[in-house]
Amino acid sequence: SGAFDAYAFYIRRIFRILPAYGVYLISIIAFGMLNWIMITPSEVGYAASFICNTSVNCGWFVSHTWTLGVEMQFYLLWPLLFIVVPPRHRSLFLTGMMVFLVTLSANNVLLARGWIDNALSFSCIVLGALYATSAKVRTTVERYGFFGIVVAVIAVGSLVIVDFYESARVLYHISVPFTILVVLFAA
Numbered sequence: 001s002g003a004f005d006a007y008a009f010y011i012r013r014i015f016r017i018l019p020a021y022g023v024y025l026i027s028i029i030a031f032g033m034l035n036w037i038m039i040t041p042s043e044v045g046y047a048a049s050f051i052c053n054t055s056v057n058c059g060w061f062v063s064h065t066w067t068l069g070v071e072m073q074f075y076l077l078w079p080l081l082f083i084v085v086p087p088r089h090r091s092l093f094l095t096g097m098m099v100f101l102v103t104l105s106a107n108n109v110l111l112a113r114g115w116i117d118n119a120l121s122f123s124c125i126v127l128g129a130l131y132a133t134s135a136k137v138r139t140t141v142e143r144y145g146f147f148g149i150v151v152a153v154i155a156v157g158s159l160v161i162v163d164f165y166e167s168a169r170v171l172y173h174i175s176v177p178f179t180i181l182v183v184l185f186a187a
Helices: 006-033 041-048 063-084 087-106 118-133 135-161 165-186
Strands: none
Touching: 006 041, 006 063, 063 087, 063 118, 087 118, 087 165, 118 135, 118 165, 135 165
16 A cells, blocks of 8 residues: 555564564473573573664574564664655665665674674565665666576676685675575565
């Protein structure tokens, strides 16, 4: 319909994520109380707060919840796009966000614990949002997506072969969101 209902958006997210996540966290707490695993209250608290994608130490049993942290943080900001940015400017705004986030990723900004690349993770979600909101982007991805992946793979491989590792790393960071998008939506 082209309309956006922030309330319905959050209700859908709550019922999609929280029931299963709550069961998982309750199970982890129970296993800890039974001394089957070692988990601290702070680790569970960090996971429950969706901040395991930051520099906090979430411990072994909840560290993988960093992906939910990225997702939930994005969901907090996503409705603002529909409230603040006029419809005719949304694609441009999302494109700008993509460029900004990929630049941060290529420069290793927003890394957490050395391997969680928040900028790259957010850029993948933003590119999916751009795909969902722009018919022009969908058409372009469907038409040229696989060709783009082949070119990116050849370019990164060529840069590695000629020992331009830093350039290959930057190009890799640029091409990951696009590759994921093509594989998920244009396949």
